[in-house]
Amino acid sequence: MNKSRSLKTEILLRLAIPLIFFMSIETVLSYFVTLHHVNVAYDRWLLDSARSLTEGIKMHEGTVFVELPPAALDIFKWDELDQTYFKIISEEKGMLAGDKFVPEPLTQAMNGVSPIYFNDDMYGEPVRVVSILIANGTQEKIFVHVAETLNKRRGMMMDILLADLIPQVVLVLLIGLYLLAGVKRGLQPLRVLADEIAQRTPRDLRPIPEQHVFLEVRALTDTINDLLERLAQAIVTQERFITNAAHQLRTPLAGLKLQAERALREQDVTAMKPALIHIQSCADRMSHLTTQLLILARSEPINGGYELRQLDLCALAKNTCMDWVPKALQRQMDLSFEGFEQPLYVQGDEVLLRELLANLLDNAICYGRDQGNIVVKVERHPVPRLIVEDDGPGIPDIETDRVFERFYRIPGSSGDGCGLGLAIVKEIADLHQARLELSSADETGGTRFELSFEAKQNVLDMLN
Numbered sequence: 001m002n003k004s005r006s007l008k009t010e011i012l013l014r015l016a017i018p019l020i021f022f023m024s025i026e027t028v029l030s031y032f033v034t035l036h037h038v039n040v041a042y043d044r045w046l047l048d049s050a051r052s053l054t055e056g057i058k059m060h061e062g063t064v065f066v067e068l069p070p071a072a073l074d075i076f077k078w079d080e081l082d083q084t085y086f087k088i089i090s091e092e093k094g095m096l097a098g099d100k101f102v103p104e105p106l107t108q109a110m111n112g113v114s115p116i117y118f119n120d121d122m123y124g125e126p127v128r129v130v131s132i133l134i135a136n137g138t139q140e141k142i143f144v145h146v147a148e149t150l151n152k153r154r155g156m157m158m159d160i161l162l163a164d165l166i167p168q169v170v171l172v173l174l175i176g177l178y179l180l181a182g183v184k185r186g187l188q189p190l191r192v193l194a195d196e197i198a199q200r201t202p203r204d205l206r207p208i209p210e211q212h213v214f215l216e217v218r219a220l221t222d223t224i225n226d227l228l229e230r231l232a233q234a235i236v237t238q239e240r241f242i243t244n245a246a247h248q249l250r251t252p253l254a255g256l257k258l259q260a261e262r263a264l265r266e267q268d269v270t271a272m273k274p275a276l277i278h279i280q281s282c283a284d285r286m287s288h289l290t291t292q293l294l295i296l297a298r299s300e301p302i303n304g305g306y307e308l309r310q311l312d313l314c315a316l317a318k319n320t321c322m323d324w325v326p327k328a329l330q331r332q333m334d335l336s337f338e339g340f341e342q343p344l345y346v347q348g349d350e351v352l353l354r355e356l357l358a359n360l361l362d363n364a365i366c367y368g369r370d371q372g373n374i375v376v377k378v379e380r381h382p383v384p385r386l387i388v389e390d391d392g393p394g395i396p397d398i399e400t401d402r403v404f405e406r407f408y409r410i411p412g413s414s415g416d417g418c419g420l421g422l423a424i425v426k427e428i429a430d431l432h433q434a435r436l437e438l439s440s441a442d443e444t445g446g447t448r449f450e451l452s453f454e455a456k457q458n459v460l461d462m463l464n
């Protein structure tokens with residue numbers, strides 16, 4: 001339903017269409033039932049009239065004749081609403097009395113003793129006719145046909161149908177009005193709620209009060225409340241993040257300013273050099289921090305700056321390792337890769353997964369031991385896994401949770417990192433619904449990070 005329609009109209013339509021449909025069926029049915037009963041009742045009278053005429057059929061010396069006194073005829077014809085006509089016919093002699101235009105049924109139908117009723121036209125008007133066969137003791141067949149216009153029957157039909165229909169229509173109207181009033185009353189709390197929410201300031205993310213809300217609407221308010229809660233949390237996190245980021249950027253900026261002033265004070269270029277080296281390292285730090293912040297922003301689900309598609313985890317890990325070999329060599333470290341030639345497909349964002357591995361390698365090189373070993377492994381079973389292991393001092397158990405916090409660095413850590421690397425790793429892992437585990441390497445006691453892709457991602461692997 002793309003066009004929004006009011007609930008009241010919806011209810012009215014849903015109620016009115018079937019009701020009108022069923023009422024029409026009911027009316028048609030009751031028309032036929034009423035017609036049947038009205039005919040049964042008036043046909044009996046019509047038959048009585050026909051029988052009353054038989055008294056005027058006489059026999060004299062074997063000849064049949066009709067003798068109807070005017071008074072008897074008056075009684076026969078007397079009717080306020082309808083015209084009544086008759087015709088008495090002898091099979092042998094033909095017309096004996098009455099009006100020759102009175103319709104007759106087919107003669108074959110007239111063999112039985114029971115009367116025959118049928119509808120026909122007479123003088124351009126519809127009539128109901130009854131025909132009876134009289135046995136007068138001779139072989140001669142005498143037929144009496146009586147026709148009557150339909151005014152009484154129509155009147156009676158109308159009365160019965162209206163008596164049936166009017167209460168039904170009134171009842172339907174009353175039910176409709178009652179339902180509309182009910183819907184209006186039922187929706188009132190929602191209107192109050194909408195007014196209440198409309199008056200809020202953008203920072204007012206309190207949950208919607210649910211005490212006056214109907215159970216059916218509660219599913220909706222629950223969802224909105226849930227969303228409001230998450231939104232409030234996201235805003236708090238964002239605010240904290242911005243404060244931290246600003247703080248982190250201020251330090252190298254202050255360093256830059258200080259060193260620039262120092263350099264400016266020096267006359268001699270050689271004397272400026274230490275300050276310039278400092279400026280360079282401050283700029284490096286700022287550029288690193290800015291890069292980390294941008295990656296973090298990109299890996300936040302709320303920003304949607306990623307695209308998951310099928311990629312070969314093996315190739316990705318191998319290529320990234322190759323990029324980091326020169327940096328490992330600077331510390332005389334041995335960076336090795338253990339994987340396989342066949343592709344191992346997972347659903348992922350290539351840039352973000354590279355960043356994840358880059359941060360783990362950067363840490364391993366930065367915090368591992370000189371001339372140490374770093375191993376990157378890709379495993380296929382039971383689920384696709386990426387493992388980065390070093391033989392450095394490792395991360396103490398009490399720090400294993402905190403190291404994933406944004407801007408947290410273990411006190412006394414070497415290098416000038418900004419404490420965002422592992423937060424980025426965690427964020428990217430979550431985005432891929434992958435499980436991230438930090439433990440200590442079995443043999444060396446160094447650090448081991450393991451990223452396992454969920455079983456549902458495995459389906460792709462099996463298909464390939």
Ligand SMILES: Nc1ncnc2c1ncn2[C@@H]1O[C@H](COP(=O)(O)OP(=O)(O)OP(=O)(O)O)[C@@H](O)[C@H]1O
Pocket residue numbers: 292359363364367368390392393394395403408409410413416417418419420421422423447
């Ligand atoms: N492989 C590792 N071995 C030992 N300690 C580690 C290792 N990886 C991380 N750590 C510790 O965890 C802390 C957090 O690491 P993280 O990568 O989040 O921040 P960082 O390296 O200080 O800064 P950034 O990576 O943003 O430049 C580091 O300060 C370091 O003390």
Ligand SMILES: [Mg+2]
Pocket residue numbers: 359362363417420421422
């Ligand atoms: Mg780091």
